[in-house]
Amino acid sequence: MNSNKQELIDAYLLGNMKDDKLNNFNEMLKQDPEMEKELKFQEEVMASIRDEKKLALRDALNKAHPDSGRRFIIQRYSKAAQLAAAVLVLALIVGGSFMYKSVFNSSSNSQQLFEEYFAPEYDLMTVRSITSSNTILHQGMNNFANQDYNKAIEAFEEIPDNMLGKLYSGFSHMHLENYGQAEEQFKNIIDDGESMFIDQAAWHLGLCYLASKKDDAALMVFNDIATGNTFYKTKSIELLTRMGSD
Amino acid sequence: MKEIASENILKGIIENDREIIQYVYREYFESVKKFVLKHRGTREDAKDLFQDGIVIIYEQANSKNLVIKSSFYTYFYTICKYQWLKILRERDNKYFESIDNNLEFDRIYSLEVKRELDELIEKENRIKIYQKHFRNLSEECQRVLRLMAKGYKPDEIRETMNYKSVGYTYKKRRICKERLINLIKNDKNYKNT
Numbered sequence: 001m002n003s004n005k006q007e008l009i010d011a012y013l014l015g016n017m018k019d020d021k022l023n024n025f026n027e028m029l030k031q032d033p034e035m036e037k038e039l040k041f042q043e044e045v046m047a048s049i050r051d052e053k054k055l056a057l058r059d060a061l062n063k064a065h066p067d068s069g070r071r072f073i074i075q076r077y078s079k080a081a082q083l084a085a086a087v088l089v090l091a092l093i094v095g096g097s098f099m100y101k102s103v104f105n106s107s108s109n110s111q112q113l114f115e116e117y118f119a120p121e122y123d124l125m126t127v128r129s130i131t132s133s134n135t136i137l138h139q140g141m142n143n144f145a146n147q148d149y150n151k152a153i154e155a156f157e158e159i160p161d162n163m164l165g166k167l168y169s170g171f172s173h174m175h176l177e178n179y180g181q182a183e184e185q186f187k188n189i190i191d192d193g194e195s196m197f198i199d200q201a202a203w204h205l206g207l208c209y210l211a212s213k214k215d216d217a218a219l220m221v222f223n224d225i226a227t228g229n230t231f232y233k234t235k236s237i238e239l240l241t242r243m244g245s246d
Numbered sequence: 247m248k249e250i251a252s253e254n255i256l257k258g259i260i261e262n263d264r265e266i267i268q269y270v271y272r273e274y275f276e277s278v279k280k281f282v283l284k285h286r287g288t289r290e291d292a293k294d295l296f297q298d299g300i301v302i303i304y305e306q307a308n309s310k311n312l313v314i315k316s317s318f319y320t321y322f323y324t325i326c327k328y329q330w331l332k333i334l335r336e337r338d339n340k341y342f343e344s345i346d347n348n349l350e351f352d353r354i355y356s357l358e359v360k361r362e363l364d365e366l367i368e369k370e371n372r373i374k375i376y377q378k379h380f381r382n383l384s385e386e387c388q389r390v391l392r393l394m395a396k397g398y399k400p401d402e403i404r405e406t407m408n409y410k411s412v413g414y415t416y417k418k419r420r421i422c423k424e425r426l427i428n429l430i431k432n433d434k435n436y437k438n439t
Contacts, residue, residue, distance in 0.1 A: 049376075049391055054377070062297070
């Protein structure tokens with residue numbers, strides 16, 4: 001769409017056209033379907049901006065959507081562990097509110113911690129030790145080991161039910177800094193409930209939250225892991241201590 | 247938890263009542279999520295579908311005098327299911343053909359209702375994209391475009407926004423509009439609508 005046509009559309013939308021100008025514009029629209037389509041599109045966009053009630057409804061729906069991070073992790077622990085987690089969170093938020101605020105107001109701190117704890121070398125070592133009879137999975141793993149993360153994701157997408165594929169798809173997205181998509185992969189593993197990779201998924205979900213500065217959600221996840229009994233327990237406690245003392 | 251009557255849920259959705267929206271989420275989200283996850287969707291798909299379903303009911307209630315004869319849950323769940331099967335048919339037709347629900351898909355609504363609903367779903371999908379990108383603009387751009395959309399004249403916008411000149415107001419308005427239009431046109435979901 002050239003700038004002259006765009007200016008005419010603008011003038012029309014602003015109600016600046018009258019008499020002959022308006023008639024000429026309507027004639028132009030009849031002759032130019034592309035321009036007519038563009039006008040309809042822009043009119044619909046403007047109408048959607050005017051519809052403040054619908055905008056408010058969408059906002060309210062987004063706000064009401066449950067914070068899945070905490071809910072899905074915490075389901076895995078006993079009631080006693082949930083209580084312990086709640087106490088720990090309360091202690092951090094209430095007791096250490098000054099410390100919490102001073103640390104979490106600094107976004108560079110979250111990023112720094114993420115960079116320290118997200119260990120690509122560790123992922124590569126794991127990949128190299130895996131043998132698989134699944135050709136696509138193997139291909140994805142090789143791509144991942146060669147740091148071709150986009151190709152790795154493409155391969156893993158072909159085997160959507162494979163939990164290891166989901167895990168490494170999540171790692172690949174993390175390397176590409178697509179944290180939202182990485183979160184999705186890890187949440188799906190946690191949702192599955194039976195996968196042997198739940199602990200790794202939970203830990204990396206927390207790291208994703210850290211990287212995307214969703215500090216409250218990260219804190220919840222690491223607290224939950226810290227009150228459990230997995231490989232990541234010690235690391236989570238260490239990370240929580242760092243969050244409170246750096 | 248006391249069950250809320252369909253007409254009160256509808257009223258709450260129209261009035262954007264926070265408690266009603268939370269109630270609908272609490273009571274019905276899990277069923278929608280289970281259905282979507284069972285049929286090759288993700289949690290994000292479930293969230294979108296659920297919210298789109300509510301917006302469709304909001305639009306139906308606003309544009310015509312919607313009366314729900316069944317329970318709200320049945321009506322809402324059927325809309326969500328229809329939307330998901332429609333997406334699935336486009337996204338993964340092989341899988342869609344393989345499940346029993348594809349038979350049900352044809353029977354859910356009459357042809358006339360289906361046509362009306364399809365049009366509404368398509369329109370609401372576009373509006374969702376427009377509004378998402380509008381919300382991603384700076385507060386300043388949102389205010390300028392909102393005033394423009396409501397028909398305020400450039401001089402009135404200048405005064406409201408405390409801009410130094412009408413020329414600057416025109417420039418700002420143009421920049422904000424172009425940014426919004428570009429964001430929308432580059433959205434991969436918009437290209438598919």
